[in-house]
Amino acid sequence: MPEVIESTRAATRWITRIVPAFLVGAVSYATFVLVGRVCSTYLINKRREVGAAVVILVLYFILLLLMVATYLRTISTVFLDPGVVPLGPRLEARRKFEFESRRPGRRGTDFDSRIYQSGPDLDPDSPGLELFYTKDVFICENDGRPKWCSECCTWKADRVHHSSEINRCVFRMDHYCPWVGGMIGENSFKFFVQFTTYTASYCALVLGATASSLRKQISEGTPLDAHFIAAIALAAFFGLFTFLMTFTSMRYILFNMTNVDALSSRSKVYQLAVHVPRGTVSTDKFSVVTYPLPKLDEQLNGRSNGVVENGNGASGAGIESGVGSATRDDLATRTFAILKTEPGENPWNVGVWRNWQTVMGTNIFDWFLPVQRSPCATHESHESFYPMGHALADVLARYGLSGVAGKDSDKAGVEMKELGRGNGNLDGRA
Template identity: 55%
Template sequence: MTFESTKAGSRWVTRIIPLFLAAAVGYATYVTVARVCADFLIHDRQQHGSAVAVLVLYFLFMFLMIATYLRTIVTINTDPGLVPLGSLAVSRRNSKEASDSTRRADDLEGQPYGGMAPDDNPDSPGLEQFYTKDVFICETDGRPKWCSECCNWKPDRAHHSSELNRCVLRMDHYCPWAGGMVGENSFKFFVQFTAYTACYCGIVLGAAGSSLKKKISSGDGVDGFLVGALGLGGFFGLFTFMMTVTSLRYVLLNMTNVDLLGYRTKVYQLAVRIPRGSQGTDSYHVINYPLPRPGTSYSTNQQANGTGTMNRVNSPSLGREARDELAHRTFAILRTEASENPWDLGYWENWKEVMGNNPIDWLFPIRRSPCVKHDLNESFYRMGDIVNVVRARHGLAPVPVDGQDGVEMR
């Protein structure tokens, strides 16, 4: 199954661009191999060593460029890292019913929960994957973020793409050059592709520019093929070099293009696990999971300054035997300060989180980023010291351990 843009214009562009790129590579190969190495370096100058060096570097970077490009477009088109659709979204799309939000061009994340209210069922499918973590991104009421288009809870750092009309894990950007949406599954390969393409273009520019300069100096005139290669190499070289620099910045910050939008003013709301049964304070409120069933009653915790915080509690009339088999947890709803990045692990750990743990992973498009595993008990993605800083601001102790104070498991 392939995942293409919902926009006809984008689909046609992504289909045409590979043909254009193939033609550009074919032209560069002809110029470098035939015009530079064979005709000029070997035939005219008898510089066999220089020709061999140029050919080795050229084909090395061309191979790496093509390999990373193919890995990128295959991953993007077969497994871009989509969040599953909720049952309502599946039925709605199967019956081809278009909601008002489907026709909107703006981002669905501009307001809490978008146009359709989140599922109020306390056993809503997928909700348990949030409250079994120690920390997750939430709304003001303590529930996870909800996508009104996909009718499902959004994992941390997932965003809705208007191009695919689906939520994408660690969505970075839609790239027609790479054939689709660059997200968590493909970002590492995309970085490798842009880096190797920039190196490839550098070889083309160096070989063509040096040969053209020597030709002009010796009175042989201007070779139009070399000029064309310089134009193509300069255009793609500058473009991919800037993309590489930008992408490496994202890697070292452990952020994405979407994460950095409005970064200086962006704050995150964190649901942070605290000992079960803890009460809210004047600086934060709490929420208890699993959420209560219909018939919920509320208790108000009066603070010293007269401020009350509302906490959900289970009504005594509810049958709790089945629920006692589940994890009961309490979370404090805390906010970061502007520009604080919860996922900043430091440059070295950020690098390994995206690019891998060894040079083989860094250089070759074999394994995906370690961050795609989602096998942590603490959070969807590894979080840095900011979480401890935020906890300390509110006088909260470290996350409790099951079996010790504040045990959540029965």
């Protein structure tokens, strides 16, 4: 039985249950007006315009079918497969601790609270960490570790955001949509856009056909059908709303953004950990971090004590300032330079055409039919969680790392091949 993800707010859950009934009512009414009043009673029986009525009816039922299919695909995805990040193993311990400390007569010490409430998992073998440093680029914090979600107790992959609405981290989170009753993220965004596109087209057809018939009634001087006016108002409202949603979503697709990205698209600075050849040292421009991070006892025994000193005065756990640290898994280590984008630079923008394909699919059937998920949801690349565009090359050039780092790095590639030959026991890290 798949886990059902719902809003944490009772009011939102109620709205989620009422909205589908409201939508069924609105569509049933539109069908009654367009099929019964406009096409059958007015165009066919009164005006004998059979051809026009048939064209309207065929278009109407095609759009209705596509609208219903994309709606069902969207709501089934947001409920059953919304693309949430699995909860971290430490969450169970934290919940147990919180439950225990709430029991009468039991109080956790401040120290215990700090362990469970704050900060990332400092264990160098923290579960899931290897998913980051086996890639060539990932988004990182100042200390070179990935971002951490203290609610889910898990590492946040690139473009993952925590939703307070469903209290879970979501891949490529976009927004919470009460109309489809859930979180629109990377798994459902394509179906959602198809749904708003077909709904806007459906509303445009109802609006156009009904308004045209109303105009004819006005010029004939016959009594106006009140249902026509009600259907026009309904179609105009939903049509405008879904058209704006479609327009905004298409813009996001073409520029490879989400609603979350758009909130700070002009000022956002991304911090990237970029794989560089082993032996690269920190400079006054950037720090380096080497994975696997030193074990806690190694940190205590002086392996840089987990702190870097560099020209910027930046420091952080696990960052080393030089080479030659003969520590565990030396041959399996991977070094990353910590680099920043310029404000507003979008590392995910891979060009309009590829941006479109990563969300909508590579063939025309995928664009129109709600069957296949977005290609970007597979996370198949070994280079990064999502393909990165020219912004990465620009960042590397600014730091003087072009040619030695990033996805076209020959040196880094050779380094990893040598590691593969030189050490049979890489624990799947390299």
